[in-house]
Amino acid sequence: MSRAGTARGPVRVRVPATSANLGPGFDSLGLALSLYDDVEVDVDVDGRRFTGLSIEVDGEGAEVAERGERHLIVSTLRRAFEAIDERAPAAVGTDWAGLRLRCVNRIPHSRGLGSSSAAIVAGVVAARRLHPHGHLLDDDAALALATEIEGHPDNVAPCLAGGLTVAWTTPSGPRLVRLDPKVEQVVAFVPETRLATERARGLLPDSVPHADAAANAGRAALLIAALTQGLGPEVLLDATEDRLHQSYRAPAMPESAALVETLRAKGVPAVISGAGPTVLAFTTASQVDSMGPEVGNGWHKHPLDVAPQGARVQPDGSDGPGIRP
Structure with a gap:
């Protein structure tokens, strides 16, 4: 060989x-x-x-x-x-x-x-x-x-x-x-504490009510439409509603669950990012700053853009902008 x-x-x-x-x-x-x-x-x-x-x-x-x-x-x-x-x-x-x-x-x-x-x-x-x-x-x-x-x-x-x-x-x-989503910016609220994905997945039940599964299917379809057509925060708030995983994982990240609830009560579309405990909000940094005490301290706030390109070899390479769709 x-x-x-x-x-x-x-x-x-x-x-x-x-x-x-x-x-x-x-x-x-x-x-x-x-x-x-x-x-x-x-x-x-x-x-x-x-x-x-x-x-x-x-x-x-x-x-x-x-x-x-x-x-x-x-x-x-x-x-x-x-x-x-x-x-x-x-x-x-x-x-x-x-x-x-x-x-x-x-x-x-x-x-x-x-x-x-x-x-x-x-x-x-x-x-x-x-x-x-x-x-x-x-x-x-x-x-x-x-x-x-x-x-x-x-x-x-x-x-x-x-x-x-x-x-x-x-x-x-x-x-x-x-x-290509029509979202200008999101804000990631990153806590100091970590949470292993395996632990978060271990909290999920083996089955969920049919009504919850049906609700999530509809919300996921709406979310794609809202993100790609720029339907605005009111539609995004409805579109980001979840019944399959976030509530089951909340005991492992109570501060994150509470922040999601607080942001959503203020009309900000907010979700748990992946398995958590980061919270992702479809909003701008200025809106988050204006909320002040409602958000609290203890979070590293990262205003982020959607990255249009995936993984890519840097300019001295020749592979171009990542994998093709």
Whole structure:
């Protein structure tokens, strides 16, 4: 078995934060946001430039730099190389003599803003550029691999494609549709406390009343219309109503649940971002500031734009603006 050489290195990838569910769109709707992690990856197969594994993390998640091969980007790179090898015309190996990884992380970890999806997508996109047969991992295969690693497509879809995405699974794999929302700005309220996605999912019941499921289906359809046609905050307030997951998860994040209730009582469309505990509000920073005491202190307020582009290789690369819809 021959060993694959790299196309060129290092490769620099920028990946956006994402917010999944958006209220009623459980495990299907996602939004890319203008908060980014920057990842630089360099692989040396022959060991002529460097050897060994080096991981440097600045910002969020610096504590995971010591995980070595268990670091999520490193393990994703391995799996992506293997997936590309399976599509290559000749047998090649995925071992490398040296790997250098540098991350500048701005996406908060375990807060419901897609930090793990960003790491996975960064690894997949970097592998497509680094591997000499990387073009064989097409967009559908990249989405499938990222979904397999993450477990569900709602965050990886907007991280790959940008904008607003609807993701679903079929017997042949996950699919996505990318849409352009007419939303100028959102505000993310990020608490200091973290919440593991596994814990949040563990609070969900095995079944829900038919009336709640029917209500969510209607609200999710309305939400797509409201976001893409600019129907305004009154319609968005109705469209972001959820009965499937937020109330069940509230005991694990009472402050977030209370903030959602407070904002919605003031007419602000607000939801739990992903599995929480971040709260996402479809509003502007000036409106939030005007509410003052109602919001309270204890939150890092991030005014964010919708990111029109998904993960992409930085300008010294040639891959263009992320995955195609």
